[in-house]
Amino acid sequence: ATPTAVMVATGKGASLGVLIKGGNALEKAHKIKTIIFDKTGTLTKGKPSVVQTKTFSKIPLLELCDLTASAEANSEHPLSKAIVEYTKKLREQYGSPSDHMMDSKDFEVHPGAGVSANVEGKLVLVGNKRLMQEFEAPMSSEVEEYMSEMEDLARTCVLVAIDRVICGALAVSDPLKPEAGRVISHLSSMGITSIMVTGDNWATAKSIAKQVGISTVFAEIDPVGKAEKTQGLAVAMVGDGVNDSPALAAADVGMAIGAGTDVAIEAADIVLMKSSLVDVITAIDLSRKTLAKIR
Ligand code: ADP
Ligand code: MG
Numbered sequence: 491a492t493p494t495a496v497m498v499a500t501g502k503g504a505s506l507g508v509l510i511k512g513g514n515a516l517e518k519a520h521k522i523k524t525i526i527f528d529k530t531g532t533l534t535k536g537k538p539s540v541v542q543t544k545t546f547s548k549i550p551l552l553e554l555c556d557l558t559a560s561a562e563a564n565s566e567h568p569l570s571k572a573i574v575e576y577t578k579k580l581r582e583q584y585g586s587p588s589d590h591m592m593d594s595k596d597f598e599v600h601p602g603a604g605v606s607a608n609v610e611g612k613l614v615l616v617g618n619k620r621l622m623q624e625f626e627a628p629m630s631s632e633v634e635e636y637m638s639e640m641e642d643l644a645r646t647c648v649l650v651a652i653d654r655v656i657c658g659a660l661a662v663s664d665p666l667k668p669e670a671g672r673v674i675s676h677l678s679s680m681g682i683t684s685i686m687v688t689g690d691n692w693a694t695a696k697s698i699a700k701q702v703g704i705s706t707v708f709a710e711i712d713p714v715g716k717a718e719k720t721q722g723l724a725v726a727m728v729g730d731g732v733n734d735s736p737a738l739a740a741a742d743v744g745m746a747i748g749a750g751t752d753v754a755i756e757a758a759d760i761v762l763m764k765s766s767l768v769d770v771i772t773a774i775d776l777s778r779k780t781l782a783k784i785r
Contacts, residue, residue, distance in 0.1 A: 491517060491780055499780040507748075507763035508773050515759035518742045519777035521724045522682060525770065526737070528716070528729035529688035529698055530664060532747055533767070536568045536730060538664035540576035541645065544636050545658040554658040555580055558650045560592040561607040561614040565599060566732075566751070569648060572662055573616070600624065601733050602689035602712040604648070615651040618691060620710070627651040633659070641693030644701070670702045673767040678703075680774070687716050689733060713737070728762075728770055730754055745770060 491499070496513040503510045510516050527533050545554055559577035562570035578588040594614075597607040603624065604617015615625050619637070622629060633649065633656050640647040640661040648660045674684045685706040688695045695709035708719060713733040720727050720741035727734070727741035730750030735757035738744030746758035749765040762769040 495780050499776055503760075503773065503776055506769070506772055506776075508769050508776065509761040509763055510773070510776075511759050511761075515743060516777050516780060518724075519726070519760070519774055520781045522726045522743060522774060523724040524683045524685060524722065525677060525726045525728060526685045526687055526716075526719055526741070527704070528727075528731065528734045528737075529686055529690055529695060531568060531730035531750060532728055532734075533670050533686065533698065533702055534664040534666055536664065536747075536749070538568050538572040538646070538662045540572055540660045541663045542640070542661040543658065544661070546630070546632060546636075547655065547657045549652070549657045551658075552580060552584055552586075554650060555660075556590065556592060557609050557612065557614050557652060558616050558658075558660070560594045560609045561597070561605055561616050563591050563594060564597045564607075565605050567599075567605075568664070569646065569662060570605070570616075573648065573660060576660070613651075613653050615654070616648060618647075618649065622649055622651060622656060625651070625654060627654040627656055629656065637691075638693060641691055642697065644694055644697035646690055646694050666698070666701060667767055669767050673770060674703045676771055680771070682774070685719075687711050687719055687737075689713075689716075726770075728767075745773065 500510045555577040559574045562573050581588045592609050595608040604621040606615050637647040645661040645663045649656055650658045684704050686699050686704045687708045692709040695707050699707045713736050717736035717740040720737050725741050726743040727737045728745045729738055730747035732751050732753045735753045738757040744758040745760045746754040747765045748763040755761050760773050
């Protein structure tokens with residue numbers, strides 16, 4: 491496209507809340523045949539909340555949640571925020587101060603798996619099966635059963651281990667963005683195939699994909715794996731998280747959700763300022779129209 495056409499299109503985009511970072515992004519967007527969507531915070535609202543809890547040992551629920559929230563306190567992950575918030579509410583119900591947090595040391599993020607921290611001398615692990623395996627915390631059949639029960643309900647089951655013993659789980663539900671299904675079917679009518687990738691487990695992933703009408707799913711994928719999935723011709727990636735940034739950078743066109751993390755926004759070629767999935771269509775339309783004009 492000519493510099494003028496690019497300027498007009500990026501200006502139009504900006505007025506619609508679609509930030510296009512230059513002519514290259516605009517040109518590549520019109521060729522897109524496949525769009526890979528991240529699940530959490532992209533297809534879903536990214537505002538998860540704890541909907542059910544379970545303890546697998548005699549540990550009181552409040553103590554379990556206190557340790558969990560203290561381990562998660564330094565994390566920006568939506569799941570962490572949900573857990574901290576739930577714990578605050580729980581403490582209020584028990585008539586305790588809601589801002590109680592225990593001393594936490596050696597906090598570490600394990601991308602696509604969870605967090606670990608030393609809370610008052612105890613090793614607290616909060617995350618999925620992969621995290622538990624990494625730290626050699628054994629999974630009992632009771633834990634396995636509870637997990638799959640929650641996952642079949644499209645919930646993410648967050649496991650909590652204390653000193654490598656899985657003591658409890660928090661089931662988290664993250665509602666779909668209302669426009670998600672509509673956008674996927676519109677993209678299909680434009681000749682674009684939608685795929686979902688997520689670090690979350692297979693059962694939850696499949697259940698979410700079914701709800702939005704996506705038939706190709708890749709679950710339990712780490713950030714590097716997400717980037718590898720974008721390695722094809724004419725592939726766009728839509729994501730919001732730190733864990734999506736390698737994929738956003740690697741894809742032909744990376745589109746970041748405006749409400750997402752700064753790292754994702756920086757890695758992307760296009761930023762959807764309103765965080766609405768409808769603007770994935772807006773961006774491609776704009777690109778197709780701009781490039782059609784100069785043909
Ligand atoms: P997505 O790809 O869906 O955006 P992530 O890659 O961020 O998800 O996380 C994948 C999975 O790893 C989550 O579904 C969860 O099981 C686990 N996980 C990641 N971060 C955390 C955390 N801070 N606390 C608990 N679990 C986590
Ligand atoms: Mg995400």
